[in-house]
Amino acid sequence: MPPRLAVATRAETAVFTMVLVQGPVSRVEIARRSGLSSAAVTKAARPFIEAGYLEELAATERTGPGAGRPASPLAIRPDREFFTGVKITDDELIGVVTDLRARPVASAHRRLATTSAEGVVEALAELVGELLATDPAYRERCHSLGLAVSGDVDKAHGMVRYSPFLGWHQVPLARLAAEATGLSVTVENDVKSLTVAEQWFGDGVGASSFALVTVGIGIGCGLVVNDRVVAGAHGVAGEIGHIPVGGDEPVCHCGGSGCVEAIAGTAPLVAAVRAVTGDASMDIDAAIDAAHAGDQAVREVFDRAGHAIGLAMAAMANLFGPERIIVTGDVGGLAAYDLFEEHLNRSFAAQAFGAAADCRLLLRPRTFEQWARGAAAVAIQTLFT
Amino acid sequence: MPPRLAVATRAETAVFTMVLVQGPVSRVEIARRSGLSSAAVTKAARPFIEAGYLEELAATERTGPGAGRPASPLAIRPDREFFTGVKITDDELIGVVTDLRARPVASAHRRLATTSAEGVVEALAELVGELLATDPAYRERCHSLGLAVSGDVDKAHGMVRYSPFLGWHQVPLARLAAEATGLSVTVENDVKSLTVAEQWFGDGVGASSFALVTVGIGIGCGLVVNDRVVAGAHGVAGEIGHIPVGGDEPVCHCGGSGCVEAIAGTAPLVAAVRAVTGDASMDIDAAIDAAHAGDQAVREVFDRAGHAIGLAMAAMANLFGPERIIVTGDVGGLAAYDLFEEHLNRSFAAQAFGAAADCRLLLRPRTFEQWARGAAAVAIQTLFT
DNA sequence: TTCAATTCTTGACGAAGTTAATTAGTGGTA
DNA sequence: TACCACTAATTAACTTCGTCAAGAATTGAA
Numbered sequence: 001m002p003p004r005l006a007v008a009t010r011a012e013t014a015v016f017t018m019v020l021v022q023g024p025v026s027r028v029e030i031a032r033r034s035g036l037s038s039a040a041v042t043k044a045a046r047p048f049i050e051a052g053y054l055e056e057l058a059a060t061e062r063t064g065p066g067a068g069r070p071a072s073p074l075a076i077r078p079d080r081e082f083f084t085g086v087k088i089t090d091d092e093l094i095g096v097v098t099d100l101r102a103r104p105v106a107s108a109h110r111r112l113a114t115t116s117a118e119g120v121v122e123a124l125a126e127l128v129g130e131l132l133a134t135d136p137a138y139r140e141r142c143h144s145l146g147l148a149v150s151g152d153v154d155k156a157h158g159m160v161r162y163s164p165f166l167g168w169h170q171v172p173l174a175r176l177a178a179e180a181t182g183l184s185v186t187v188e189n190d191v192k193s194l195t196v197a198e199q200w201f202g203d204g205v206g207a208s209s210f211a212l213v214t215v216g217i218g219i220g221c222g223l224v225v226n227d228r229v230v231a232g233a234h235g236v237a238g239e240i241g242h243i244p245v246g247g248d249e250p251v252c253h254c255g256g257s258g259c260v261e262a263i264a265g266t267a268p269l270v271a272a273v274r275a276v277t278g279d280a281s282m283d284i285d286a287a288i289d290a291a292h293a294g295d296q297a298v299r300e301v302f303d304r305a306g307h308a309i310g311l312a313m314a315a316m317a318n319l320f321g322p323e324r325i326i327v328t329g330d331v332g333g334l335a336a337y338d339l340f341e342e343h344l345n346r347s348f349a350a351q352a353f354g355a356a357a358d359c360r361l362l363l364r365p366r367t368f369e370q371w372a373r374g375a376a377a378v379a380i381q382t383l384f385t
Numbered sequence: 386m387p388p389r390l391a392v393a394t395r396a397e398t399a400v401f402t403m404v405l406v407q408g409p410v411s412r413v414e415i416a417r418r419s420g421l422s423s424a425a426v427t428k429a430a431r432p433f434i435e436a437g438y439l440e441e442l443a444a445t446e447r448t449g450p451g452a453g454r455p456a457s458p459l460a461i462r463p464d465r466e467f468f469t470g471v472k473i474t475d476d477e478l479i480g481v482v483t484d485l486r487a488r489p490v491a492s493a494h495r496r497l498a499t500t501s502a503e504g505v506v507e508a509l510a511e512l513v514g515e516l517l518a519t520d521p522a523y524r525e526r527c528h529s530l531g532l533a534v535s536g537d538v539d540k541a542h543g544m545v546r547y548s549p550f551l552g553w554h555q556v557p558l559a560r561l562a563a564e565a566t567g568l569s570v571t572v573e574n575d576v577k578s579l580t581v582a583e584q585w586f587g588d589g590v591g592a593s594s595f596a597l598v599t600v601g602i603g604i605g606c607g608l609v610v611n612d613r614v615v616a617g618a619h620g621v622a623g624e625i626g627h628i629p630v631g632g633d634e635p636v637c638h639c640g641g642s643g644c645v646e647a648i649a650g651t652a653p654l655v656a657a658v659r660a661v662t663g664d665a666s667m668d669i670d671a672a673i674d675a676a677h678a679g680d681q682a683v684r685e686v687f688d689r690a691g692h693a694i695g696l697a698m699a700a701m702a703n704l705f706g707p708e709r710i711i712v713t714g715d716v717g718g719l720a721a722y723d724l725f726e727e728h729l730n731r732s733f734a735a736q737a738f739g740a741a742a743d744c745r746l747l748l749r750p751r752t753f754e755q756w757a758r759g760a761a762a763v764a765i766q767t768l769f770t
Numbered sequence: 771t772t773c774a775a776t777t778c779t780t781g782a783c784g785a786a787g788t789t790a791a792t793t794a795g796t797g798g799t800a
Numbered sequence: 801t802a803c804c805a806c807t808a809a810t811t812a813a814c815t816t817c818g819t820c821a822a823g824a825a826t827t828g829a830a
Contacts, residue, residue: 043787235706236740321616350641394817453775
């Protein structure tokens with residue numbers, strides 16, 4: 001096994017990431033798209049081929065109408081290196097091992113008995129050990145661990161500044177996890193991680209600006225503008241859930257009023273359904289079932305939620321003008337999406353200003369594992385930029 | 386007069402823009418801030434000094450506690466080159482000549498008899514001629530003209546794609562204006578131009594992300610994220626005026642409902658004042674006077690407007706977490722700002738999520754001339770990046 | 771006056787990428 | 801079949817940009 005490799009020069013970054021993200025591409029095509037000379041592409045690609053990260057495919061497609069030497073496209077060798085990603089919630093760790101393309105090849109869960117930093121790191125080390133034990137290749141060729149945490153994360157210093165769900169303040173998570181696992185660790189906010197996964201390996205590929213909206217317990221949003229994830233000067237960004245689209249009516253836990261999340265978040269949604277049905281035992285699944293069964297009053301609750309989300313997305317699109325918006329939901333939100341869809345689309349279209357309405361809406365169910373995959377994607381992106 | 390100069394290398398851009406934007410700086414300081422070696426700074430600065438764009442100041446400040454060779458800071462020579470900027474409205478051209486630091490040194494207006502592209506360009510040429518005739522130095526050392534137009538502008542191609550106020554579609558304004566004036570012309574959206582002026586020469590200096598909110602006939606917004614102005618994939622961005630903060634109530638001319646602009650824009654504001662006073666002859670100035678005179682019903686109209694603007698600004702801050710927000714108003718809006726201020730600040734603080742509320746709000750009155758200055762700033766930025 | 775401290779300059783060097791020429795591999799055609 | 805036109809990839813010489821390390825400049829303090 002030749003030694004590991006990381007990108008060094010600008011050309012290397014451009015060539016490697018282009019092959020990684022845009023699939024097999026010939027050298028000339030890379031040169032065209034990146035603006036580099038084809039000589040530079042040849043030089044930059046060589047070390048990656050020698051180290052086993054890239055390979056030449058046999059020429060497949062016809063070059064053109066006439067003739068010419070056929071291209072031998074460069075392709076990634078996905079199993080050259082593996083990455084571990086873990087999403088940390090307040091009661092569970094969800095972990096995956098992925099290949100270079102961030103495709104999961106192994107996964108495991110672990111319930112948390114405690115949310116103390118020490119306890120979580122200990123469980124994390126066990127989970128990572130278990131994951132890497134799945135296959136000798138993982139242990140041999142996995143050197144990076146990505147962690148996704150909700151809340152305010154300082155990625156550069158690997159610190160969790162503040163995580164309400166975990167009750168953490170200023171936890172040096174990257175250092176702790178590195179000591180416990182022996183891997184190089186990156187820590188990032190969970191929504192941003194998912195956004196990075198879309199940017200490089202999902203539906204954000206090719207867009208220099210897009211937004212990812214997550215519908216679930218809360219309503220979140222990751223933004224990519226000018227090819228970069230928006231971080232927020234004070235650690236806050238993407239809080240689409242607290243756009244006030246409801247007027248003065250529902251007061252939100254954030255202290256504001258009319259927040260989308262206070263209308264379309266899981267808790268307020270369930271509360272509203274309980275109110276209209278008079279059934280205080282209902283949970284989100286029961287609410288969804290009732291709506292699917294045709295209960296008109298319950299449907300109207302979901303309609304209002306879809307309306308609120310659509311308005312917030314329009315507000316966001318009016319501000320940034322993203323090329324695309326990817327809408328994802330976790331377990332509850334996903335099952336309910338068909339209930340939101342109609343009013344969401346309609347309200348978005350009505351409120352989007354002019355050409356902002358041209359922005360494509362993509363519905364993409366994402367499982368919990370995808371959040372862990374996002375963490376791995378951050379580790380990959382960190383290594384190759 | 387030595388020949389004109391433009392930046393070529395990365396180091397030249399870094400050095401020149403740092404001196405231009407951050408005021409007099411010593412070479413070591415530039416090296417520290419930019420990450421370049423001090424040798425590179427010396428080399429990059431030389432051609433600018435020789436061409437008369439930069440000069441060495443006598444060492445002024447003490448270097449440190451001990452001793453050492455005193456620094457000779459580099460400073461811009463603002464009158465080495467001049468720039469013309471013109472804001473084009475539907476009934477008037479407002480033009481300025483500025484120095485390298487975008488400070489106006491001459492200004493002139495010209496009313497428009499027509500909004501046809503030919504007519505406007507003709508008037509523009511006359512206005513530019515008049516401005517440059519003010520001083521022989523302007524004609525000799527002004528080679529760039531910046532134009533600011535409201536609407537959808539394709540800066541790269543110098544095209545006005547669509548400007549509702551002017552009724553223009555696909556007007557190749559840069560080419561027309563270049564032919565008519567003999568200057569190199571840049572065309573940019575008016576709000577973005579003002580944003581660029583703040584970014585390099587105003588209250589945005591030093592912030593890698595900030596927002597500029599313009600309160601006036603409409604409510605507009607320019608965004609800078611990661612040191613770059615947000616353009617919008619479909620030409621739409623910064624439409625803060627069409628964030629729906631008012632619930633379903635006021636229908637907006639855009640087709641949406643609850644838009645800030647439908648509450649706090651000049652026209653709806655005047656309409657609301659007329660409704661509460663029963664005086665159909667009132668204009669915006671009369672409304673402001675009535676509020677200042679203590680008319681409670683009128684004050685409440687302004688309160689509601691301030692509330693709406695504050696909510697929209699909070700929504701924007703929640704989404705991208707700017708370091709600062711600069712609030713500006715034109716003639717009407719400026720005079721009315723004290724009427725908005727209290728409710729604007731209060732609603733912003735209430736709705737801003739967590740640390741997003743840490744974002745500084747700066748109130749900055751801006752005259753119409755400042756819009757023209759923005760156009761010049763775009764010309765400057767284009768030349769030196 | 772000598773030294774320490776700091777800024778700035780200089781010239782050799784090195785890294786990264788370009789240009790231009792060359793080699794490689796294909797289809798069409800005389 | 802030999803050759804040609806065409807496109808892809810490689811190679812080698814060269815350019816450019818910036819760094820490094822040494823030294824010159826200029827001050828305050830011992």
